[in-house]
Amino acid sequence: MTENHEPRYTENVQEHLQQVLHLLEKHAQVETVSHQQELPRADHHEMVGAVLHKRHLAELREKLSGMHPADIAYILEALPIEQRLLVWDMVKAERDGEILIEVSDAVRESLIATMSREELREAAEQLDTDEIADLAPDLPQAVMRDVFKSLSIEEREQLRAAMSYPEDSVGALMDFNMIHVREDITLEVVSRYLRRFDELPDHTDQVFVVDRDDRFKGVLPINLIVVNEPEKVVGSLMLADTITLRPDDKADHAAQAFERYDLVSAPVVDEDGKLVGRVTVNVVLDFIRTESESDVLNLAGLREEEDIFASVWKSAQNRWTWLALNLCTAFFASRVIGSFEGTIEKYVALATLMPIVAGIAGNSANQTTTIAIRSLALGQITQGNARRLLLKELAIGGFNGLLWGGIAGLFAYFLYHSLALGVVMTGAMLLNLLVGALVGMAIPLVMQKMGRDPAIGSSVMITAITDSGGFFIFLGLATIFLIN
Amino acid sequence: MTENHEPRYTENVQEHLQQVLHLLEKHAQVETVSHQQELPRADHHEMVGAVLHKRHLAELREKLSGMHPADIAYILEALPIEQRLLVWDMVKAERDGEILIEVSDAVRESLIATMSREELREAAEQLDTDEIADLAPDLPQAVMRDVFKSLSIEEREQLRAAMSYPEDSVGALMDFNMIHVREDITLEVVSRYLRRFDELPDHTDQVFVVDRDDRFKGVLPINLIVVNEPEKVVGSLMLADTITLRPDDKADHAAQAFERYDLVSAPVVDEDGKLVGRVTVNVVLDFIRTESESDVLNLAGLREEEDIFASVWKSAQNRWTWLALNLCTAFFASRVIGSFEGTIEKYVALATLMPIVAGIAGNSANQTTTIAIRSLALGQITQGNARRLLLKELAIGGFNGLLWGGIAGLFAYFLYHSLALGVVMTGAMLLNLLVGALVGMAIPLVMQKMGRDPAIGSSVMITAITDSGGFFIFLGLATIFLIN
Numbered sequence: 001m002t003e004n005h006e007p008r009y010t011e012n013v014q015e016h017l018q019q020v021l022h023l024l025e026k027h028a029q030v031e032t033v034s035h036q037q038e039l040p041r042a043d044h045h046e047m048v049g050a051v052l053h054k055r056h057l058a059e060l061r062e063k064l065s066g067m068h069p070a071d072i073a074y075i076l077e078a079l080p081i082e083q084r085l086l087v088w089d090m091v092k093a094e095r096d097g098e099i100l101i102e103v104s105d106a107v108r109e110s111l112i113a114t115m116s117r118e119e120l121r122e123a124a125e126q127l128d129t130d131e132i133a134d135l136a137p138d139l140p141q142a143v144m145r146d147v148f149k150s151l152s153i154e155e156r157e158q159l160r161a162a163m164s165y166p167e168d169s170v171g172a173l174m175d176f177n178m179i180h181v182r183e184d185i186t187l188e189v190v191s192r193y194l195r196r197f198d199e200l201p202d203h204t205d206q207v208f209v210v211d212r213d214d215r216f217k218g219v220l221p222i223n224l225i226v227v228n229e230p231e232k233v234v235g236s237l238m239l240a241d242t243i244t245l246r247p248d249d250k251a252d253h254a255a256q257a258f259e260r261y262d263l264v265s266a267p268v269v270d271e272d273g274k275l276v277g278r279v280t281v282n283v284v285l286d287f288i289r290t291e292s293e294s295d296v297l298n299l300a301g302l303r304e305e306e307d308i309f310a311s312v313w314k315s316a317q318n319r320w321t322w323l324a325l326n327l328c329t330a331f332f333a334s335r336v337i338g339s340f341e342g343t344i345e346k347y348v349a350l351a352t353l354m355p356i357v358a359g360i361a362g363n364s365a366n367q368t369t370t371i372a373i374r375s376l377a378l379g380q381i382t383q384g385n386a387r388r389l390l391l392k393e394l395a396i397g398g399f400n401g402l403l404w405g406g407i408a409g410l411f412a413y414f415l416y417h418s419l420a421l422g423v424v425m426t427g428a429m430l431l432n433l434l435v436g437a438l439v440g441m442a443i444p445l446v447m448q449k450m451g452r453d454p455a456i457g458s459s460v461m462i463t464a465i466t467d468s469g470g471f472f473i474f475l476g477l478a479t480i481f482l483i484n
Numbered sequence: 485m486t487e488n489h490e491p492r493y494t495e496n497v498q499e500h501l502q503q504v505l506h507l508l509e510k511h512a513q514v515e516t517v518s519h520q521q522e523l524p525r526a527d528h529h530e531m532v533g534a535v536l537h538k539r540h541l542a543e544l545r546e547k548l549s550g551m552h553p554a555d556i557a558y559i560l561e562a563l564p565i566e567q568r569l570l571v572w573d574m575v576k577a578e579r580d581g582e583i584l585i586e587v588s589d590a591v592r593e594s595l596i597a598t599m600s601r602e603e604l605r606e607a608a609e610q611l612d613t614d615e616i617a618d619l620a621p622d623l624p625q626a627v628m629r630d631v632f633k634s635l636s637i638e639e640r641e642q643l644r645a646a647m648s649y650p651e652d653s654v655g656a657l658m659d660f661n662m663i664h665v666r667e668d669i670t671l672e673v674v675s676r677y678l679r680r681f682d683e684l685p686d687h688t689d690q691v692f693v694v695d696r697d698d699r700f701k702g703v704l705p706i707n708l709i710v711v712n713e714p715e716k717v718v719g720s721l722m723l724a725d726t727i728t729l730r731p732d733d734k735a736d737h738a739a740q741a742f743e744r745y746d747l748v749s750a751p752v753v754d755e756d757g758k759l760v761g762r763v764t765v766n767v768v769l770d771f772i773r774t775e776s777e778s779d780v781l782n783l784a785g786l787r788e789e790e791d792i793f794a795s796v797w798k799s800a801q802n803r804w805t806w807l808a809l810n811l812c813t814a815f816f817a818s819r820v821i822g823s824f825e826g827t828i829e830k831y832v833a834l835a836t837l838m839p840i841v842a843g844i845a846g847n848s849a850n851q852t853t854t855i856a857i858r859s860l861a862l863g864q865i866t867q868g869n870a871r872r873l874l875l876k877e878l879a880i881g882g883f884n885g886l887l888w889g890g891i892a893g894l895f896a897y898f899l900y901h902s903l904a905l906g907v908v909m910t911g912a913m914l915l916n917l918l919v920g921a922l923v924g925m926a927i928p929l930v931m932q933k934m935g936r937d938p939a940i941g942s943s944v945m946i947t948a949i950t951d952s953g954g955f956f957i958f959l960g961l962a963t964i965f966l967i968n
Contacts, residue, residue: 070744243493260554262766282746292776300854351835370784
């Protein structure tokens, strides 16, 4: 239902943003002027102000009405909260739904917070059932009840199905805008059937062939309808050997299939072989983008995507968990150093050198983990080769330990003129890089085995170990070999 | 030309991998047996061995011939080098080209290294010109010359065009498999024209409308051909207001357009308005995946994607630049500490606490940078709001500095029973988090301004500053307030 109007494409959405900002600025200037002039004598000025005010807003409204919903979503995300809400008010109510679907979670929250129950219900009702399901977690329960009542029985069924699958499953990516035909009809009949649509659903690169019980039989690419003679029968042309997804498959599994096989759409079939929906490439594209962004955010310890214009308080909260966790591991590392205070007192140079031992091993271990996580995600690490890969990482760690540890040892030797200190430095770096290789490989593997996502939290643990481990190894070796 | 055979899809490529591994293992066992038995008396055994040997290889060959090229590519990537080359030998020569296109750069290199000039030429000749251009950087010059000679004039032109665009431009994503029609013909004529193809090029969701000078006029979605009456004229149905890309646009720009507008294909038009090619969503999907992977690899300081079965030597090299860079910044930080040796000597507790000050600010600054880089990539940071966003990050830094610095101060106070130490700790954390917020925001902005990719290298610089800065601030404050 999102295709009520012809979408207007733009080559350069940032130009749109600049124009909107410009109009908003002019609008703000007029407002300031009319406020400043609120003296009785200034009636004339005020009137001019009010007219200008109206003109700029009308211009803005006009501009927005010509824009694609995805572009409006982009602009809303790029605006500070006051201006964002002003623009949101300018958008025609009948476009609210399609725009809410496009904006990021954080921005959606800020928009929904300003809408009445009635407005939300109307917005949701403009959407397809799979889109309502995407919006559902952000909508008040009362609104969802209203929306549910307004749906047909079939749509209620679809909404219930779409909402029943976990966020990272194929079911959550699925839509219901598919066309199905029987295998015993001719292309002629299919064409006549298709002509009854004003427009085919987006991303209809194939129609699905089902039997009378809705059981999936195969797909018929639209292109085959186009290149074949009308009297051919569907069954003789359809492709039965095609990829089918299951609603409870991992979404990631579907994404990999789309990438490997260059799909535009794929049927979703339940365990009884019934066709229940389809997944389209645009949804997969969004999924991949979101996943990869959340990987990068997770690596930096951000809980979720931030609305850059959210309040300081809100943003700070998004960063707490990670900082708190790191503070704990830093406290622990600090206590490890603390237990060698006697050694450091006798040999202060150790305090200057110890961060090097900890830091480089942490970097090296994170390289190992990144490779391990990536290979796990691709399923390249098997029972058979895990040991081999671990040995390889240990070899790289040992090699790098000798190389960079050697350089660090020379650095220590030339600074403090102690051969023993240089050797301890090199030895500690070597050992800590080996520790790093071991945990960098082992932690993701163990997390995967425990059914957890190795991409989340591995790096905190690994840095904690290479930090505390580095201090312990370096100061421990120093206590043994330098202090006596 | 990649569609010589019907691709076989698989739900579970890892199962394929397991089966291949199993066959390879059996094959290896037989080999071992026949080697062990190389005594004259063991002729019979050896013969049995040879037969088994042949049977397993035949089975493997059979298995591979039924597999989709993308799945074979997946398996090649997941195999150690000896087994990989054995499997590569088993693959029919006429499929070499399409598989080389699918494998990762690192694995492609390992495969190409074993192929003769003749084999490479044949592999390349199976491909479309845009695919040959993708392969070109990995092929020896002599092979490229041979390939070039074998092409038609039009194809040479295409290959030259495809190779002339930088890797991150639309031109590099473009292919030439498009269908164009004139605007004055009827759908009937278009359909008759399309029926002359056995099969339309992949991802043909629309045909392109051009005038007699090949100037782009609009697009005609296949779906509109299907739902409209045959006597309608192309010009009356085509969409003129559609997105067009330019060959020298940034590839990222095209990817964003595909995401925003849910495209399957888009025309590429040169500055004279001539249609030169098209970009399809499968290429965009690969581009987005590769980009996001290289982001994650860059963050961990890996120069490029690694073949997990590459030699230790090769892998170690991939990790050097980063480790060397970090060693330099660690040396610098070490010298900062070194300049406070006198202070540490008098107050060893400082040595135990200083990593906390450096570490937490580093984490916080990297959160800021991640948000800044993301917003820059989306074009959300403008001249107008950069200052505002910087102030916000400083506020978050200040807030977090007081909160976590306060906790760290209490930690220091309770451990060492010195109020002054606690205050210095809190003050140093606060200041260093502010420094982190400042550089975390400023460095990506400056890099962007200088025309460099802010995602590369920002985090090394920032960690260097928060480390050295943290040591300097903490030990400096301690020298002023604790030692006298």
